[in-house]
Amino acid sequence: MLIPFKCPECGKKYWIELSIRYELYNYVGAMSELARIHIKDAIVRDIWTDEEVAFEVQRTIASLLKEGIPRKQVVEEVSQLYGIPAIHVDELIENLLSKVPELNTPVG
Template sequence: MLLPVKVSPSRRVWADVSFCYEKQIYANSSEELSRYLLKYGRVNGVYEDEQIAYEIRRTVSSMLRRGVPHRQVVEEASTLYGIPEECVEEVVAAVPAENSTPG
């Protein structure tokens, strides 16, 4: 999962993090009652905006050209890259208008 980290007002980096957890089920199924215990988190890498922006823009641009609705583009890209939807919105806003269709 990529998380944005503001280093300064004008600089953001991305931390590639993973978490290890334990799931405890207290009933017949996880839908009835369960609890997650975070065991630890780990930073696997740190990247500059430019290092991840190209791939995200490419994916977003391709989806918009295919006519995928704006909301779906944001949700799918967020899931695919493991980044918050607000950050995908920034990338979508940066894609030239001729690649997008209303939706």
């Protein structure tokens, strides 16, 4: 999982690669009814600069948008592929579209 982090010292944006171990306790039949997640461990696997993550992820986003894939689907696919929460993928898309607005035009 990649989570963005802004350094309080320098103000730069970094991405922290986390691995999380957890236990899931279901108290009722369906998880939506009543469940508890107990986080056992969280390990920082790596730290990436914003430039490293943004370049790779935005390249993937651009290719999907050029193919005419709907934005919502792009967010879902990129989120799953890179392990980035959807809200942050949406921010990366906004940033890319501000630089390359023609990607916002549907194909066909």
